[in-house]
Every structure is written in structure tokens, then in C-alpha cells.
Amino acid sequence: MKTLKTKYNCSFTVLLISLLLILPCPGVLKGAQIPSPEDVVARKAALPTIEDLTGGKVKKGDIIDKNNVDVVKEWLTPGCLEAVNQGMVLIMGTNSGCDEGVPKEFVELTAKNKGKAVMDTTGAVYYEKIGTPWPGGRPYPEPKNGLETMANMKYGIGVDDFQARGVLRFVNKKGKVYKSFGLESTQIWCSGRKYQPPLGTVPEYEGTLFRRTSMLTHPIEIKGQGQFSIRYYDDAKKYDTGFTYFPAYKRTLRISSTTWQDNIAGSDLIYGDSQGFNEPFVDWEFKLLGTNYVLLPEHKSPFPYLDDKGNVDPKVKFDLGFKWPRLGWAVFPMHVVEATPKIKHVYGKKMIFVSSDPYTNATDLCELVDIYDRQMKLWKLYCPHNGDWVKDKGFVVPFGVFMADLQAQHTTSYWFKIQPNSNLRPGSACFKYLLSHGR
């Protein structure tokens, strides 16, 4: 009897304490129902909103700035948090639906090939056996380590090719745009092609992953300065090949492997920052730290940020002059990868937030990147201007990116229009391109 009485007393006490806690904080109860990011990635649960995560404290449309950032800082990367403290303002936006970022064919291909990816010791991904190129789709929908996560970026891109055309704007500490460069680039995948014939691997390009060209289009001082590079299927076995064209000399020169680390036209972006991470994987080590909910620019913007000519819509608001575009931000389950260079590098490490399979986009899986200097101090924030939805093709692509130097408080804003899947021939990215498009 005594034991039973004690048990009842104990249960009553627990109930009382629980009620005392729950009544003033109803969000705690709701919080208990928040699914884990892993379950969301595994499609076992729906993606929660920021309202769900904050227990209703923050709702869609709310403005977050440095005065109230504490309420969402749990879901901001250190780089984003620092940017907010430096003046960036966030609008709480709309979550994406499942599988909205890539076309149906891609989702089907990923499902069809699930479990068939094999990884070489070099990190190269093959289909069922080493040597057979990966046919397309995401090789590791639920990655278990850093290499698998990054392999999704390298071998599981959501397009067959893209052309991007835009303007790099240099924004100083006061938010003034003081310099701009026109830049266009083209990237054509030779393997893992999903939509445009030839599917899979292009004959005669078996050892090539993609071919890329880029060209500065203005001002006249550098107009026509271009690069042509080749990324091989296994960059550990065959390192990149690159050439550049100098319009003043009117000649093509071979370029060295450190070019990935050099700044694009002197901007805050280095060539290896394209798509968040575009350097040869052989030079880096990747460690998967986990899967977290992260706030990042929403995939579908409420209106097109750029017009057809690539001009920024006047409805886009900026804070601190033209430094910080005020974008809609939403919650996504992101794989957090710590990337550390194995070679002498300008960066100490990159914390890469890689989009997970159900809530992804077509071109830029590395959606947010916090970059640390060699002293491991937070240096830069790479952030896409997400929001372009190519509705007829079912793609989500960014309207550009910005790279903020959080130490120097200088920003490079690269607004561009992406045209995915234009059925470009791999052979069109070549020497001839440099000559014909150069000045």
C-alpha cells in the first residue's frame, strides 16, 4: 500500500510539474512533434516551417534583423548570423514542397538507380561496378558520409547543361556599387545526362564529367577574357585541364591548377566557389557533420527578381545600400559538410550546407557556404539569390549569388539568369569558343 501511495504521489508530482511548464510555453508541446531532419530527408515526415520550429513565435512574412535574430539563430549558419548582425534583413518565406526543385524525370531516375552507386577509392562514383559511368539521378539520396554527400553534387546534378549570364557587382562597406563586370558561363555535362540525348554518357567523352567556358563581357578593359576548362570523371586520376584567352594579347594560354583559387575578376568569389563548390574533389577532404534544419533563401521567389534582360526588379529591396538583398528565407533539411583542403589553399575550411534530396534544386546543391580563412576565422558567406522557377521544365535555379566578405565587409553580388538544358554539344566548349567569343 505504502508503495502504491508513493507511486501515485510521484506521478502526481510529475504531472503537476509538466503542466506548470507546458501552460506558459505551449510551443514546447508542438516542438515535441517536430520531426527530425533525417526523417524529413527519408520522406517519413513533412518539412516543418519556421513557425513550427519557433513554436509560433515567427511567422511567414515576418522580418528578421539584428534586433530579433535571436529567435531564429538556432537555424542560421554562423555566416548568416554574422551577416544579419552586419545589416542583412531576412523575410520569412515559403517552404518548398517535396521534389519541387528538379524535374519528374530526375526524381524517377534517382528512385530507379537507388542503391546502385558504388564508389571508387578515389571518390569517383560508378553504376553497379567500377568503370561504368553513373547514368544520372542522385547517387546517394541518403548519404552516410562527406564523400557521398558531395558526390551528389558532383555526379547527381539536376541539369544536363546550363548557360548563365549576368553582372558581377562590387559593393563596398557603405553599400555602394562601385564596379561591375559582365560574366557569362556555360557548363555542359558529358556524363550522367538525364534529359537530352545522348542520355547517360556522351560517346567519345567517356572520361569527362563536364566542360566549362566562362567569358567576361564588359568593361572593355577585360571584355573577351575567357576560360575553357575540362573536369574529368575521376579528377584524382586525371586533373583538370584549363586554358584562358587574353583579348589584349589575343592569344590563348594554358593555365595552372591554382587558378581555381584565384578571384573571378578580382571579386570576392574565387573560381572554385562557382555553384558553392566547384574545385577538384581530390584536393579536399569532406566530413559529414550531420543533417540540420537550416534557414536559406526560399527556392521559389514571390516574383521574378530579374527581368528577361537580367536587370534586378525594382521590387527587390536592399539593405545597407545595395549590400544585402532582402530575400525570403525558409527552412530546409541540409547536410552539413566540413570541407578541408588537402593542398595549400586560400581557405582554411568550408562549411557547406548541401541540400537534401527531396528539397533540392537543379544546379546548386551547395546552397550556403560559410568560409573560414587559414586562421580558421569566419571569412566569407556564399549565399544564392534563390527563387527562379523554370516552371515549364520543372527546375529551381538561383537568380545569382552573393559572396560577402564578413571581415572586410565587402560584397560581390552576382545576379544572373540561368538557362538550363539548352541541348548544348559538349564539343561547343572548346578552344574555338575562346577565339570566337574573345575580342
Added chain:
Amino acid sequence: MNTNFLRKGKTWLLVVLFLFVGISSARAEIELWGEKLTLTGFVRHQLVYNMGEKNPYNTNPNVLAVPPGSDTGYDVQDDKNWCNLSRSWLITELNFKPNDTFRLYTKARFIWDQTTNLDDDLYDYDAITLSTPHYGSTLRAGHDNHATAEIWEIYGDIDIGNLWLRVGKQQIVWGEMVSARILDVVNPLDKSWHFQWEPEEFENIRIPQWMIRGVYNIEQNAIPWLEELYVEAFYNPGDIVPTNDPQIGNAYRQNYKLEAEWGGFYNLAETHDRHGDDEYGCRIGYKIGQFAGTFNYASLYHDDAMTRSGPFMGPATVVEDFYPSVDVFGLSLNYAFDHPMSTVVTIEGALTKDEPWYDNTSGTPFPAIDFVKKDTFRYAINFQRFSNILPKQPFMNVVFQYQGLIVEDNDDVKWTPGPPTTAGNKNNIVEDIANDAFVLSLSQDFAYKTYKATCVTIWQPDGAYRINPGFKYSPGDNWRFEIYANWWGGSAFDGANKGYLNYFYYQDEIMTRITYQF
């Protein structure tokens, strides 16, 4: 009157300023018809201050029959000039691209040279000279000694699949070397105004010619082992233009004028220019693994006039200028080392069959002049690396190069028509390995390309050097301010051998350049 003049002047100025304000608020390229027709360009003024000496080639060399200081018209300059060049430019580039297949490009130049207006010590030479009087092909309506308007380049591009064609007045550049033209042999140079190896200036030094050029990109694996294979060919149907040398009086004059009209004792009877003849060439580019290279061939005419005299007859000696044909066989090969070397190594070589050289044998006693043909081999090896020298700044482009020249039977030839080496004139010696030089080129951008420092140093082991530092300030989209220096020195061959850099000792200078680009 004055008030009206000023008012008119101000109105004009206001219109110009209004245009520039309009331009600066727009994107850097002006769209005249959407993206199909665009205009870009710059306005520039450059001023070159002479830190060297009076140009010796604007005075009597004393070895001639005419005594120094005599009133023959040959002694065109008595005192050192302070201004080597003062020149204003308006350059416009017009692009018409109605579709992805076709493009029309023109580059027009408006030049106003004030050098002799500013410096009274200079003889009033023709600053806007042409190397030949074939005005039609130059697209220059005409000029006076100080100003001209011309279409420097005009061409149409056709890009269809693997084939790209360019037809028109254009520059073709082969090779990858700095400060050396090993394979860059197609177009001649305009040395009449400022022969500095500064990239942007070099665009306006290499003379465009009317040519058709095609590149055909060969699909992968068409030939086993060879990747990125392409064939390029050009054909010049007759627009052959030689080197444009500075006129007498020009601060950049590089040799004596020995004709009788200038006080010398040669009479130029004829110039056998090659206008109307044709030139052609081709190259094949390829890649094997991490090696990439080209094989080149060109059938050309020598860019510099070679003089041949009849028997020496004192002031009545007759000379003729020739531009002999040459065949150039070349190759380039590069290899990119990855980490940790991260260096590109490039070698280049060009064998010129039957290149004309002045005859050094006893058969042509000085001052009679003759030339002979000798096989000539030019070569260079180049190391290039982008290096992160300064933390959190763009990479420094570091280039190191060695280059040289080998001439068949070098003892039988000499550099200039001057006295033979057999007569003890060591300045005319063509060595076993001549012209050899080490080049170090450094280029570093700072602060988002707002500042740029460069330095090109060339050292010739025989005892000559050139140091060319530069600094550029680009605060925004439009304005650029630049300053460069040129120092030439050394003691090789008493500064009298044109193959060595100290020959140009009198050209020490500082150049400033202000540019407004749009």
C-alpha cells in the same frame, strides 16, 4: 568674341559631360539596338616623359659624308626633348550580333597626337605615319601629321557547329610567350609611336591585315590519343604591310636614315613592297593527356625592309629595299603540373627557313650592302604560375622565361648594314646563341582590382636589361589611371647592337595614361 567662344566651348563640354554621365549610369556596354548592337570603348590621353637622352638617330651619325650640324635637314634635333609622346585616343568598338551564328565587329580609332606641339625641340615629323601608302586597305581616309580617324579592325564572324570563320581586317596571334614573338609572326608591328610590351597597348601596335581565318574543331577521338584537336588556317590575299617604322624626328626612331635626301649617300631607287602578294599559314592544335600543343606553318614575307646596294659610287650609290619571302615552321608544347608545383611549362620554337640577314662576308665590302638567307631558329621556355603571395588578395601571376636565337653560319651575317665584324666591328656580331634573355614578369592585383602593380624585367647575359614597372588605379567602372616606367641599360656591344636591349638606352621614360572607358 572671347565670351562667345568660351560659351560655345562650355556648351560642347556640357554635351560631352552629359553623354558621359548618361554612360556611367548605364551598364558598361551601351545597347544601341537591344543586345544585338552594342557600343563600347574608351577615351584616353597618354603622356610619355623622356627620362633618357636625345635620340641619336635624329642626328647625323658623323660617319657620313655630311658634317655634323650642317644644314642638310638630317640634323633634325639639337637638344634633348622632354616629351616622347602626347597622344589622345577615342576608340570605339561596335558589335552587331543578330544571332548566335553571325557577328560583325568594328574597332574605330580617332587619334590626335600633340607631341611636337608640346615639345619645341622635336622636329615636326609625321606622327600618324603608315608603313605603305596603300590607304584603301587601311580604311584610313587620310591624315595630317597629328590626327587621323581610321577603322583599325573590321571583321565578320560566322560560327556554325565545329567551324568558325572570321573574314576582314584582323589580328592573328599564335604562341604563348611574353616579350618575345616566337610564333606570333602573322601580323607586322607599328613601331611608330610607342613600342612597349604593355598588353593593352600591344593591341594597337600589332597591325591588322585583311585576311580570312578559319578554325575547325575536330570531334573527340577522331584521331586516337589526340584530344581537343583543331585545325586553323588563314589566307591573306594581298594586304601585305611591313613594319611601320618611326619617321625621322620621332623620339622612337631606331636607326639612321642613310638616304641622300636626309644627308646620307644612298639613293633609294625602289621599294619592292609585297602589296598584292599573298600570305597563308595553318596550325594544328591538340592535347595528349596533360600535354597540349600546336604545330604551325606560315608562308610570309619579311616584315622589315632588307636593303641591297649596287656598287659603291659615293653619293650616287643606289639601294633597293626588299621584303623576301620566308617559311616559318613552329611548334608549341605545354604541360600543366598540378599541386604542389601548380606550374605550366611551355616551350616554343620557330624555324624560319631562309630568313634574310645582312652579309658579313668580304664579298660585300662596306659601305656596299647585301643580304643573304640563313635558317634561323627562335626558341623559348616559359614557366607560369598563379601564386598566392599576399593573404586575402588576388593571386600574383608569376612568369619566368628564357629565350634565344640561333642563326645558321652566324659568322657570315651581321645585324645591320653597318661595317662587317671582320673589320673589327664587334657591335654587329651575331653570336652562336644571340639575343638570349631571361624574363621575369610579375603582376599583382590588390583590393578587388582597384590597384594593380606589374613589373617586367628582361636581362640579357651579354650585358643588357630592361625594367618595366607599372601601377594602375581603377576606382570604378569608368576611370583608370596608370603610370609605367621603362628603363633600358647595360653595356653589351656598346649599346650599338639592335639585338640587345641597351640599344634603346635613349628611350628611358615614364608614361602616364588616363582612360575613361564606357
